[in-house]
Amino acid sequence: MSGVSLELRDLTLSYGARRAVEKVTARVDAAEMVALLGPNGAGKSTLLRAVSGSANGVSAGGARRTGQVLIDDVPLDEYDGASLARIVAVVPGQSRVAFPLRVEELVALGRIPHEHPLLGPRAADHAAIDAAIERVGISALRGRDVRELSLGERQLAVLAMAVAQAPRLLLLDEPTVHLDLRHQVKVMQLLRDLAKRDGVTILAVMHDINLAAHFFGRLLLLDQGRLVADGRPSDVLTPDRIRTVYGVDPALVAVARS
């Protein structure tokens, strides 16, 4: 399975009068792996939610949308929810489980767009669930209650659910937040593997600049809703930009540019 391209054209997202994202234009090619960076409140998550399924010009997060989002060169509004879910998977920033739920049951939810609407999962779905659990390396957690897991383990389980969904475009909202170094690297390696081996297109909101610079070939930098830089990490993360966008001493992220 190969990835699909994602294109934003003059994308503006507003909550009432407030513009969270303003006139962003960018293109992510199939099988490309791109990180979305920016300080808190820059509009990263809002932008991600606009891409991740919406209708009638309203994004999943409730923001009003103008401009265009194209997936595989087809406008987002021309997809229906079910077919979009077979192409795009989303890993949300945090997920709360209301009822006791085992890891394998969580991963199985990723098959919902593919399974038979009435009869439920078939042999192929079960195989995909097993494969996803295997690939993310959480076989030992299969029977555990999701709510008993550490944040890192829980994040891996949610990733396995997205892998089971067999997406061609994977959107992630801060997939490494709260994770320790070992889990951060594990998640990054998994994403890289998905892009390289399966050709999945990946767009991830990243809070950790160093991690993003190390694992992503291309960064998009948002500041107050506007796209201020787009390119290779060394070109995007200049000392000047870090000072103006993040308002911190560039020496603090020096590692990123080395």
Next chain:
Amino acid sequence: MSTSVVAQRRAAARPAAWIDRLRHRPAWLALAGLVVLCVVAVAGVMFGSVAVPAGDTLAILAHRLLGWPVIVTWPASAETIVVELRLPRVLMALAVGAALSLAGVALQGLLRNPLADPYVLGTASGAALGAALALLVPVQFALLGFGLIHVLAFAGALGAVAIVYRVSRLGGLSSLSSVLLTGYAIGSLLAAGLAITMYLSGQTLRQIFFYLLGSFSLASWPQVAVGLPIIVLGTAVLLTRARSLNALLLGEETAAHLGLDVRRERLVLLAAASLVTAAAVAMTGLIGFVGLVVPHVVRLVAGPNARALLPLSAIWGAAFLAMADLIARVSGELPVGVITGVIGAPFFLFVLRRYRGGYEL
């Protein structure tokens, strides 16, 4: 408390291995439930103020329901009791038990709240107020066993949900906690209306009170004929919503990402759950605990997958309520709502203690 202590406690709270295996064998649980259901149903037809011998009961049922050519050896009174009084009553208890359990599954899943039950969006208060007002009207009419009380209770239940739906703008993208709070507020308002109605009711107070506790003692074939189709229809719709309820396990946004038309599913789940609840409440009064406890107990044994949870809740809910009604009947027509509370609450506590993994509220 250190993490390891928490971990130990949680490990200790994990269910026994044989229960754990059942989680992967929902068909066995369904089969066991059906056996229990049949036994309870036959017992429900046998026992009461007059006991009909088991042989006669089975013969009458085979004769009248299946048309078997059985030689009539029983008194005509036994046949009247079984066919005219107890059979509709047992059928009604089974249907209402299944309906309330499924409505509970649907509303807990939709609102993602373990405390939700079929009455959470004002149905109970609406129906109670409607019934109380009907009892206050001096002119009573009854057509085929239906009176103003059934009509107004049904209308009151649906009216209350409609108001909650409109006020909370559930059709738009309001948050679900605001829906719950709206349901609570409207419910309280209607309960105040009920209180003032009861205050003014004088001699009918006892009747209102009796209605509030629920009973199947007035079940009749005409009631079954009108109520059952509504319940069966709503139940059938709910049984097809497994995919939606599964998608909603991680919340509405994730459900949308999994391809669900969240707005439509909200409406379908809410309409079906409200319809069956209103029909159940209108005919039998307020029977508590079934719609809260049955889904939880089934979920703890069979897991949260709605493909198993929905049918199992329907089967076990039907069996549970038919059994509760049987107990109510042999203990001298106690209100069935009392029985469901007396059995349901301690059993629920026992189950919760066993599975201390518990809920994140």
